[in-house]
Amino acid sequence: MGATVKSRPEIQTIALAGNLNVGKTCIFNALTGARQYVGNWPGVTVEKKEGRLIHEGRTYHVIDLPGTYSLSAYSEDEVIARNYILFDKPHVVINVVDATNLERNLYLTTLLLEMGANVVMALNMMDEAQQRNIEIDPNRLSQLLGIPVVPTVATRNQGIKELIARAVERMAAPSPAPLKIDYGKDIEGEIEKLQELIEKTPVIKDRYPSRWLALKLLEGDRRVIEEIKEIKWDKNAEKILIQAEESRRYLSELLGDDPETLIVDRRYGFIAGLVREAVKKKPGVEKRLTLSDKIDAIVTHRYLGLPIFLVAMWAVFELTFRLAEPLSEWLEEAFGWLGEASAGWLASMGAPEILASFVKDGLFGGVGAVLVFIPPIFLLFFFISLLEDSGYMARGAYVMDRIMHSFGLHGKSFIPMLLGFGCNVPAIMATRTLENRSDRMITILINPLMSCMARLPVYLLFAMTFFPEHTGIVVFSLYLLGILLAILMGRLFRALFFKGEVAPFVMELPPYRMPTAKSVLIHMWDRGSAFIRKAGTIILAVVILVWALANLPVGVEYASEESWLGQLGSVFAPLFQPAGFGHWQAAVALITGILAKEAVVGTLGAVYGVGEEKAHVGILESGHWTPLSAYAFLVMTLIYIPCVATIAVIRRETNSWKWTAFAVAYTLVLGWITAVLIYQVGRLLGFS
């Protein structure tokens, strides 16, 4: 390979960069096939996707950078993509570009080129461009930008071979000089001054391309300025910052606008020129309203939009949980049976009883607890991917924005909140569509307050036992309480931890497309498998831990008062006295409820010695409960500590143990306070 290149590590790296929704995922899959793995970028919530490409016997490392429109310091995603290109220096960057949206996509391309990245362009969605009579001349574009441009249709694998060939070829060639856009005499003068200073400062010069850095300083890029400030010990660094400040002031006065705007304007000017040259034929007189607009006129209609969206969501919900339930049940049964069978086999082999029990309830129970989540999660993500790929999801956010805004949330927060009624796990994973970190964190933190399906059996058990006449109202009041608390907490968290406005609502409404099976399945798999990988181990560990607590010391009856779990329950019971349920049975039920909320029912059945089916009899006959304390207990069940799967997914999505611990702590405290309040106020009002 190229002898001109300085020695490089064995495995060469290809990075993928591009706007959102341009087909980057499709291209990544076409390059790597099944050889991919997902992790997190260090310290942030953003997912990191990597894979391997094998081409002509050589292996290449492929990395999927987050989809971004720009490379400023605007969001975590942009900072990640920028730092990776700047500091990790991938050997080649494949810039995936949407041919139907050339101008906006080229903005990122110019930024990459200005940074000096070694770019190969995948001009994707060529089929759609053709359909819309957009004729782009890839050769001309390639000449103008000085980079290879390969037309592709990612969904049909067209052009992928050529893309790989060009990328590999490009790695062997010497790195190109960064793109130079002419920013006009005045700005160029200041760039030159700064560049001169930069060139004289080795620590900085080695780290950043000098012209790029000069531009960023003129634009007043916060991140870059901060980075340079950190190199203060070099007195030139200080000089550079002072010069940058001076240049910015000079340019603002001279040109009557801030330099950032001027630079961006010039960049767009350059792009407009490119488009004029490389697009051979503009579309004929386009009708004012495209088909997409006509659909939009209905689905984003002032009055119709909301009902349509709610019906769509309801359908997703119904379909998911209806289809998933039998599958989950079947999986649970199959695992129960496998557990029984292995325990039986172990017993027949003369293994100690405790071991058999461990295998049955701990091991198989634990794996089963993970598996029951698979059907709902995969189905839910299947339907959501379908709606997303068709382009409808963006309209949903549009319709909901106004309402969510009044709750201090973003339009895109609605979907996760709604999904929370099904299961908080996929709901929290669905917060990924929120670009702004604050909006996302708040949505994650309040999501457990949405009553998931697993809490319903507990509600029903108590409501039917103590409020046979008003079961519906009681259950509904709990759902409502959850929503109210979520809104309240959302506002509180924003005021306390995530100051600042809700991220302004601007989003692209992509044209409607027929979703392809391949792409929907890929998106479903990406999200679903992430859950199993990351949350699975935590769930398994906790199930085994609780099993141990309930069965030790050796010889005790499962979850009895003498077991460690029972003793733990006795320790916590007094805490719940003010809420009206200060007996160890309730405390034990709450502890196992952390495993899975529905476990509360089974545990109550076990601790009252009547079995799950007769739990209601046990509750009544124990004499521990009054309607009021039962209601307080339900409120506690609604709010306190999310289930382990939810905790695991909060940890995964926030990438922070601190916030995970916070979610556990605040729900526990809030649950306790609310339960106590309800019980005490209820008593004052004469209820019992």
Next chain:
Amino acid sequence: MAAVVPLEFARPGKDVIIKEVAGGMGIRRRLTDLGLVKGARAHVVRNDGFGPLILALGDGVSCCRLAIGRGMAHKIMVEEREPVDGSLCSSE
């Protein structure tokens, strides 16, 4: 010379030229990234006086649709123009 008004009040069916974007760097950045820069021309596809607006942003080639929240639309000053026939996406 047409009056400069906040985008919030631009009428559907008209074209607008962006004159000024008030507000912080964050907002400006976001708009810039999506191609809403000073001088850009856009067509107001929808404005119900309620909920976000929909703009067709011109790039001379394609028509991408942008939904813009009212709060943000309040901060964007535009000049209304009669639409140029057939050039929904003209980028003058």
